[in-house]
Amino acid sequence: MRDAEKKRLREQEKAKERRQKEMIRERRARNREYRLVSGFFVLIFVSLIGYLIYFNVAESETFINSPYNTRQDTFADRVVRGNIVSSDGEVLARTDVSEDGTEERVYPYGNMFAHAVGYDSNGKSGLESEANFSLLTSHAFFLEQLENEFRGEKNMGDTVVTTLNTTLQSTAYQALGDRRGAVIALDPSTGKVLAMVSKPDFDPNTIEADWDTLVSDESNSSLLNRATMGQYPPGSTFKLVTALDYFRKKGSLQGYSYLCEGSITLENHTIQCYNATVHGQEDFESAFANSCNCAFADVGTILGGSSLRDTAEELLFNHSLPMKGARKSSFTLDGSSPTALVMQTAIGQGNTLTSPLHMALITCAVANGGVLMRPYLINSVQSYAGDTVRVTKPSEYRTLMTLNEANLLGNLMREVVISGTASALNGRSYTAAGKTGSAEFDENGSSHSWFIGYCNAEDPDMVVAVIVENGGTGSEAAVPIAGQMFDAYYTVN
Amino acid sequence: MINVIVELSKYLILTLMIIYTFHCFYTVGRQDEEEKKELLFQQLTLIFTIDFTAFLVIYLKTWEFKVVLFYVEMMGFFALLQILYRIFYHKSSFLLLNNMCMLLSVGFIMLCRLDIATANKQLLIAAAASGVALIIPLIIRRLKFLRKLTWLYAGVGVVLLGAVLVLASTSYGAKLTLLGIQPSEVIKITFVFFMASLFSKEADFSTVVKGTVVAALHVGTLVLSRDLGTAVIFFVTYLVMIFVSTRKKSYLALGLAGGACASVAAYFLFGHVRQRVSAWKDPMAVYQNEGYQIAQSLFAIGTGGWFGMGLCQGSPQVIPIVKNDFIFSAICEELGGIFAICLILVCMSFFLLIVSIALKIKNRFYKLIALGLGTEYAFQVFLTIGGATKFIPLTGVTLPLVSYGGSSVMSTIVMLAIIQGLYILREDEDEEFERRRKEAIKRAREGQRA
Numbered sequence: 001m002r003d004a005e006k007k008r009l010r011e012q013e014k015a016k017e018r019r020q021k022e023m024i025r026e027r028r029a030r031n032r033e034y035r036l037v038s039g040f041f042v043l044i045f046v047s048l049i050g051y052l053i054y055f056n057v058a059e060s061e062t063f064i065n066s067p068y069n070t071r072q073d074t075f076a077d078r079v080v081r082g083n084i085v086s087s088d089g090e091v092l093a094r095t096d097v098s099e100d101g102t103e104e105r106v107y108p109y110g111n112m113f114a115h116a117v118g119y120d121s122n123g124k125s126g127l128e129s130e131a132n133f134s135l136l137t138s139h140a141f142f143l144e145q146l147e148n149e150f151r152g153e154k155n156m157g158d159t160v161v162t163t164l165n166t167t168l169q170s171t172a173y174q175a176l177g178d179r180r181g182a183v184i185a186l187d188p189s190t191g192k193v194l195a196m197v198s199k200p201d202f203d204p205n206t207i208e209a210d211w212d213t214l215v216s217d218e219s220n221s222s223l224l225n226r227a228t229m230g231q232y233p234p235g236s237t238f239k240l241v242t243a244l245d246y247f248r249k250k251g252s253l254q255g256y257s258y259l260c261e262g263s264i265t266l267e268n269h270t271i272q273c274y275n276a277t278v279h280g281q282e283d284f285e286s287a288f289a290n291s292c293n294c295a296f297a298d299v300g301t302i303l304g305g306s307s308l309r310d311t312a313e314e315l316l317f318n319h320s321l322p323m324k325g326a327r328k329s330s331f332t333l334d335g336s337s338p339t340a341l342v343m344q345t346a347i348g349q350g351n352t353l354t355s356p357l358h359m360a361l362i363t364c365a366v367a368n369g370g371v372l373m374r375p376y377l378i379n380s381v382q383s384y385a386g387d388t389v390r391v392t393k394p395s396e397y398r399t400l401m402t403l404n405e406a407n408l409l410g411n412l413m414r415e416v417v418i419s420g421t422a423s424a425l426n427g428r429s430y431t432a433a434g435k436t437g438s439a440e441f442d443e444n445g446s447s448h449s450w451f452i453g454y455c456n457a458e459d460p461d462m463v464v465a466v467i468v469e470n471g472g473t474g475s476e477a478a479v480p481i482a483g484q485m486f487d488a489y490y491t492v493n
Numbered sequence: 494m495i496n497v498i499v500e501l502s503k504y505l506i507l508t509l510m511i512i513y514t515f516h517c518f519y520t521v522g523r524q525d526e527e528e529k530k531e532l533l534f535q536q537l538t539l540i541f542t543i544d545f546t547a548f549l550v551i552y553l554k555t556w557e558f559k560v561v562l563f564y565v566e567m568m569g570f571f572a573l574l575q576i577l578y579r580i581f582y583h584k585s586s587f588l589l590l591n592n593m594c595m596l597l598s599v600g601f602i603m604l605c606r607l608d609i610a611t612a613n614k615q616l617l618i619a620a621a622a623s624g625v626a627l628i629i630p631l632i633i634r635r636l637k638f639l640r641k642l643t644w645l646y647a648g649v650g651v652v653l654l655g656a657v658l659v660l661a662s663t664s665y666g667a668k669l670t671l672l673g674i675q676p677s678e679v680i681k682i683t684f685v686f687f688m689a690s691l692f693s694k695e696a697d698f699s700t701v702v703k704g705t706v707v708a709a710l711h712v713g714t715l716v717l718s719r720d721l722g723t724a725v726i727f728f729v730t731y732l733v734m735i736f737v738s739t740r741k742k743s744y745l746a747l748g749l750a751g752g753a754c755a756s757v758a759a760y761f762l763f764g765h766v767r768q769r770v771s772a773w774k775d776p777m778a779v780y781q782n783e784g785y786q787i788a789q790s791l792f793a794i795g796t797g798g799w800f801g802m803g804l805c806q807g808s809p810q811v812i813p814i815v816k817n818d819f820i821f822s823a824i825c826e827e828l829g830g831i832f833a834i835c836l837i838l839v840c841m842s843f844f845l846l847i848v849s850i851a852l853k854i855k856n857r858f859y860k861l862i863a864l865g866l867g868t869e870y871a872f873q874v875f876l877t878i879g880g881a882t883k884f885i886p887l888t889g890v891t892l893p894l895v896s897y898g899g900s901s902v903m904s905t906i907v908m909l910a911i912i913q914g915l916y917i918l919r920e921d922e923d924e925e926f927e928r929r930r931k932e933a934i935k936r937a938r939e940g941q942r943a
Contacts, residue, residue: 031852033737034864038848041871045841048875049834051884052794056830060795068780069792071808078496149496 064133067124075136081105082135082157084117084127087194087379088492090166092117093128093204095157107204109166112173115225116164116196116377119204122211125223130324131160131378139383156384163192163379171488172197175481180469181448182226182356185485188364188454188463190394191373195485198226228326231353232467235439236291236474237450238348240362240409243288244401245303245311247408253284256299260287264294269340271297271347274438274473288412289420291436291474293347300346306335308345315362315400317354322361322374322397329354348437360465363434363452365400366409367460372397414457421475422453425483431457432486436474446470451478455486462489495553502550503803506543507832513539513595514835517842520588521849536591537575540598544568547602547804554805559609563616567601570620578913582630584920585913586850592843593894593909599836600895603823606804607816611897622903626910633859633914634921639686640858646687647707650680654714661718669720675900677715677723682908684711684727685734685865692738693858701735701744719765722880722888726872728752733868734861773886786813790881793819793826794833801829816897818889821881836895837878844871850916859915866908 063069080103084093092113096104105120107113118126128135138145138155145155172183172195185195200222202214214222224230247253260279263272273279273293279286287295300308309331313319317331332351333342344350357375365372374397381389401409413433417425425432434453441448449471454460464485471477513536520532548564571594578585597619604612633639653676661670669675691704708731715724732748759766768783776784776791789812796807809815809823825833844867851863873890880887891898893905 033740034848034852034860037733037737037864037868038845041844041868041875042841044871044875045837045844048878048882048884049837051879052825052830052834052837052882055791055794055882056799060791060798063788063791063795066777066788066792068777068788069796070811071792071796074808146497149500150494152494 061133065130067129072133072136078154079136079138079157080154081120082138082384083159084131084135085159085161086164086166086169087162087192088166092162092164093120105204109169110203110205111201112169112197113164114201114204115198115227116162116169116193117204119207121208126225127160127162127377131381134158134160134378134381134389139381139387139389140385141383158389159382159384159386160378161380161382162377163187163194164196164377165194165492167492168195168485168488169197171195171484172481175484176468179471179477180226181467181471182230183464183466183481183485184227184356184360185462185464185489186360186364186375188367188460189373191364191375191397192379192394193375193377194462194489196225196227196377198224198230225325226356226467227465228321228323228355228357230355230467231327231329232355232448232450233350233439233441234348234352234354234359235437235448235450236293236296236348237359237435237437237452238346238352238354239288239291239296240366240413240435240452241312241315241317242296242299242303242308242346243284243412244315244405244409245308246284246299247405248311249303249307253408256284256287258282258287258292258295258298260290260292260294262294264297264343266297266301266343267339269343271343285412285415286419288435289415289418291416291421296347297343300342301339303342303346304335305333305337305342305345308342309333312352315365316358317352321355321358322372323357323376326357327355329358349440356465356467359450359452360463362400363454363463363465366406366413367454367463368406369403370401370406371399410457413453417453417457421473422451422479422482424475424479425453425486428483428486430455430461430486430490432482433457433460434479434482436479438473441470447472449477450474451482453482455489461493462486498553499550499803499806502546503801503829506546507800507829509539509543509546510828510832510835513543514838514842517588517592517839521842521846533587533591536588537594540571540591540595541568544598544602548605550804551602551606557609560605563601563605563609563612567598567616570616570623571598574623577627581627582913582917584917585630586846586916589843589846589909589913589916592839592846593906595839596843596894599824600820600892600897602804603809603820603827603895604816604897606827607810607823611816614899615897615902618899619902619906622906623910626906629907629910630914630917633911634918640690640693643687643690646683646690650683650687651707651710651714653680654711654718658714658718669718670900674903675898677720678900678904680711681723681726681869681904682866682911684708685730685862685869688731688734689858689861689865692734692861693856696738696740701739704731704735716759719763720889721759721766721769722873722876722890725876725888726869726890729872730865730868734865737864738861769886769888773883776883786819787881787883787887789813790819790822791883793822794830794882797826797829799830801825801827801832803827817891818877818887818896819881820892820896821878824895837874840871840874844874847912850912850919854915854919855922856918859918863912863915866912870905870908 080097081095083091085091091108093107096106116126118128120128124132135157137158139158140155148155168185176183176197176199180199182198186193200220202210202222259281262276262278263270271293279290279292282292282295312331317329320328330353333345341350345352361372374395376392378392380391383389410433413435416422416435417432421436422434432453432455434451437450438447439450449468451466451474454463464482466478466481468477516532516536523529548560552560578590601612604615657676688704691700712724712727732745736745771779772783772787776788780788793809793812804827807826809826812819812822815823847863847867851860854860870893873893876888876890877892879885891901
């Protein structure tokens with residue numbers, strides 16, 4: 001009897017529980033859409049937070065350092081602008097504070113680092129602009145900062161250590177002399193810019209006084225950094241691109257032969273070799289070493305405009321380059337371009353325009369097994385006392401070509417030094433490789449002198465790109481400068 | 494010396510904000526009344542400490558006596574609000590009230606730092622609105638016919654928006670204000686009431702059509718007035734309310750597809766939409782024109798970094814319309830990115846609190862109102878913060894309770910009062926339920942005895 005009652009009670013209990021559970025389930029079902037909606041909005045809020053974190057980590061630096069951002073200039077009220085020093089420890093820019101507190105920006109090397117380091121009044125340029133935020137931020141020891149705050153004194157801004165080397169920079173500067181042009185040198189395995197010179201130049205110490213003259217003098221454009229922003233026809237240095245395209249299309253350079261008679265005429269358009277030199281029977285390698293225009297015009301017609309364009313664009317023509325302030329190179333050929341323009345473009349004339357930096361970057365990829373490292377000028381940032389704040393880690397920018405292709409182009413460039421137009425670099429204590437160029441820029445056949453190349457061909461140490469405006473052939477003006485740069489590299493290292 | 498205080502206060506405010514944010518989420522799950530009370534009290538203490546620190550810094554940096562005066566007035570307002578709610582509505586959600594005070598505080602701090610005159614105006618409006626809003630929970634509780642006024646809500650909305658389109662003058666490229674107020678802020682409330690009352694009865698196809706027509710009229714008029722942000726908020730609220738009432742995903746999909754088509758059409762039809770998009774894609778490329786605002790905003794956010802420049806240490810005043818649409822950027826610059834993230838989390842917990850109230854209510858009409866208002870709030874927060882940070886194109890809406898804007902503050906405070914009313918209603922429901930249960934038990938016992 002009592003057992004039966006217990007059982008009944010237990011069953012009642014169970015039924016009650018079941019009912020309750022059902023109610024909850026029902027309520028859940030009724031609220032399912034509400035939960036979905038609130039879940040969606042939670043997702044939205046979380047994505048907002050995620051984006052804000054992403055912005056602060058990845059994007060904010062670009063915006064902070066924008067030349068339009070005048071905010072950081074207010075930092076100058078509390079921070080003394082930091083130094084810029086070279087990789088070998090020389091001061092390239094410093095701030096002198098006089099007794100009465102007035103500050104003066106001093107550039108001990110004057111004109112030599114004008115474009116690379118830049119200036120800090122009448123706007124900003126170069127590293128003064130790029131590293132503005134770091135220069136006006138202090139990572140001094142916090143107790144010292146605190147003490148300065150109590151005293152109402154300014155803190156010392158951080159020191160920016162560049163990748164630039166004073167020996168290499170001064171070599172390039174002296175070698176260019178009074179001629180216009182640019183020299184840029186990079187370490188292909190890291191992307192470090194070792195030297196960057198552009199001429200004509202200016203003295204950043206007196207920029208305020210000279211400003212009006214500099215700006216109004218359009219024939220010199222002294223403020224323009226020709227290394228990164230100059231726009232020149234690439235001349236025969238472009239044959240590197242043509243050669244790569246030929247290899248990609250044919251799979252091999254073997255089997256190409258050409259009989260050079262000093263000129264080639266197709267569809268009423270004639271292209272001549274330099275000085276109408278007759279090179280005679282050539283294979284691909286010797287045509288490249290001789291910088292034979294006729295052979296490469298012929299190669300151009302084999303490849304056609306659209307194929308050349310594909311390879312050129314893979315080598316970053318018509319694309320922005322991975323360096324702040326660098327100008328894009330332009331390449332205009334396509335499938336419908338007339339033969340005459342294809343022939344001209346294949347030898348580096350036509351409408352193509354490029355900068356020394358861009359040609360140097362292509363050479364860097366060749367010298368580094370096809371991988372282009374992101375070029376950079378800031379090696380590290382330190383507190384004024386020398387404690388490291390951050391160090392730039394070398395990073396791959398993009399693979400421009402395969403290892404095989406890089407080796408192939410490397411061999412072609414090596415041959416240019418051994419038996420071709422850059423043989424002046426042969427027989428030195430190091431092995432060199434490169435390509436010369438004479439980029440015609442007017443009707444009279446005057447040309448800019450180009451050289452791109454690297455030293456220690458087996459395991460490249462340094463890439464240089466040299467252009468001397470109106471300097472004649474590559475071997476006349478540019479090759480000797482490159483030679484001095486290579487020599488200087490081995491006196492330093 | 495002052496710089497040291499400013500610098501230290503930065504970290505103090507940040508720490509307090511992090512604790513407060515933690516509280517927001519922690520308090521929700523607590524059942525124990527005593528513990529809850531304790532937590533809510535701690536929250537209030539946190540708000541008051543943040544306010545004290547922030548205003549002390551502003552005073553030290555400006556030496557303006559007006560700042561002290563403002564601080565005293567503001568504290569008076571908060572204290573009065575808390576006391577009045579405890580007297581008249583002891584059953585209301587004090588977590589909601591605390592969050593409201595917190596968001597208003599952040600707004601007051603930034604406005605006071607940017608321009609004390611606007612801060613004073615904002616305080617006056619907030620106080621007036623809160624005073625009026627005190628009777629709203631009572632209205633919600635007593636006036637049961639509110640759910641029957643479907644077409645009155647629709648009519649008020651369409652007529653007022655039409656009047657703005659025809660009569661208002663253009664400012665910042667959009668027609669917004671009529672006689673000094675922004676009717677669209679009021680209509681945010683009537684629109685939700687319309688949708689809720691329409692769908693509280695039925696959710697069949699013809700009801701959906703009716704709702705769609707009225708919503709299209711609202712959104713269309715807003716687009717023509719170039720008030721894109723509000724138009725998008727209405728559209729999203731419409732979609733959410735239709736989806737929840739009909740429980741059909743197909744409507745949602747259809748609506749989203751329609752919305753996508755409409756956005757593309759708007760892009761090609763309206764020059765100002767294209768401008769917004771181009772400024773969003775690359776503000777630096779169009780810096781001199783439409784990109785300027787957003788670029789300045791990003792400079793501010795970037796310069797602020799994680800910890801901020803400290804109050805009165807940055808230059809947020811160079812951002813155009815910083816007090817309204819870009820207040821978030823000013824917060825990022827001076828109070829820091831981490832503080833800003835906490836602020837987003839507080840907004841999120843605010844939204845979740847509203848939804849949780851909606852979940853617990855049984856009455857369909859009130860349930861839909863709570864969700865509709867919550868949706869409007871959440872999406873507006875998304876639009877303004879997303880716009881200022883370049884996550885999405887800029888639409889030009891305010892950050893509710895934080896941004897300066899009389900109509901916006903007023904309507905948000907009214908909205909929250911409505912939600913308080915609903916919360917109290919639910920508490921009543923619970924009590925009713927408890928009472929009936931007890932009665933039933935009593936009856937059952939009596940039955941047994943008999």
